[in-house]
Amino acid sequence: MKRLILSLMLTCFVITASAQTANVDTALKFDNSIMAYEKHWVVLKKPVAYSCYTFGYVYIDKYKGFMFKEAGQFEIGKKNRYVLRYGKKDIYTFSPGNNDQDSVTRVIRFMDTLGGQNVRIMPPPHAAILPPKHFKELKIEAEPIWVKPYYVYTDTLDHNYRWGCFHVEETDRDTGIGYLEKVYRVSPHYKGVKIPMDHAYWISRQGIELKLAPAYVVKGQYDRAITILNKAIQNDPKNLAFYYELGMAYRDKSDWLNAIEVYQQAIAQISADKSSFKSLMAGSISYSFAQLNRDQESKYWHEKSLEYSPCPSCIP
Structure with missing residues (x-):
């Protein structure tokens, strides 16, 4: 139910027989994600059965990420005229990790604000640049006054x-x-x-x-x-994240020997007998040796991964 309600907030919920033959503006090209249009007025792509488009402004809030401030809805009338329809206006954030309790802000990327805030369940919607020739019809300016404080x-x-x-x-x-x-x-x-x-x-x-x-x-x-x-x-040999990312870079490059060396360097930085990160590095060494068809060494490091793990039963 929440998913349905939240979806309806994005578009004008008008389903009629005439919607199937509604006017279409071929200038609206929904080729990119909404985040491709920072500091632009955009139109959100709508389902075929809806007669109204939602439009608004895309900007970045330095503390929240990409934002979309809804300005209203419109229909495409005769002679390609945009007919403004007033409705509920809201603000949406598209960047992951937000857990904003403000009732105005909706984390619509996840479609369920009670679910995992860090999981990208669905991609952001596609949008098109709103043609400037329609600004007057929609009663908007090229750059809204309210956005200026975000770009000082x-x-x-x-x-x-x-x-x-x-x-x-x-x-x-x-x-x-x-x-x-x-x-x-x-x-x-x-x-x-x-x-x-x-x-x-x-x-x-x-x-x-x-x-x-x-x-x-x-x-x-x-x-x-x-x-x-x-x-x-x-510069900072104690930062394990550097070893992890470096190992991943070698791994993606299929440079398995250098990846193994980096993972071993990471293990050397960890004094604890049991460590999830230490276990991960050993498992990564095992995987790298497997890619080289060095089965004995791969098996050895898999066993070390179990030995280092605080939860050996969690490792397949």
Whole structure:
């Protein structure tokens, strides 16, 4: 029921026989996720049976991530005229990790605010740029006055880090990398600030190296990621997250021997006999040896993974 109610808030719930032959504006191209349109008026893609489109403005709240402020609904009338329909207006956040108790803010990405806040159950909706020629019909300005306070900033580490994280975690990875590279050039070991999606990870992902390097890996730029993470380890050899990400970079590159070496270095940093991370590293070594068809060594490290684990029965 909640899923239905929340879905209805996104679109104008008007299902009529005429909706099947409603006017269509071919200028509306729903090719991208809503997060591709920061600082733009957009129209959300609607189900075929609905006669109304929802429109609003996309922006970034530095503490919450990508936001969509609904401005209303409209129908497409004769001569391609946009006919404004007034209805309930709301604000939605699309970035993972948010658990906002404000009744106005809905975490619609998950469709169920009582469910796992860190699990992306469904992708964000697709949207199209709202053509400027229809602004007057919808009684909006090119840039709404209310958004200006969200963009009062200078070219700071804090701003570039946040904006880079929000873009990288969503759909505009190239833009995000651009922001993060600015930070890295100025402060290659910048500790960063906590952002909502940091709650979604079981291991720390805060800090410029832990944002930029994984972004490079996703782009297939493994050597750039490896260079950053090796320098990160030289600077802070106790940070286990660096070893984890470096091992993953080698693993994605299918460089199994270097991955094994990194995992062994990580284990050497852990003095505890029982450790979930230590067990994970041993399991990763086992997997890497298996990829090299070195079965005896793979079996040995699988047994070590069980030995290190606080919960051996949890490991298959």
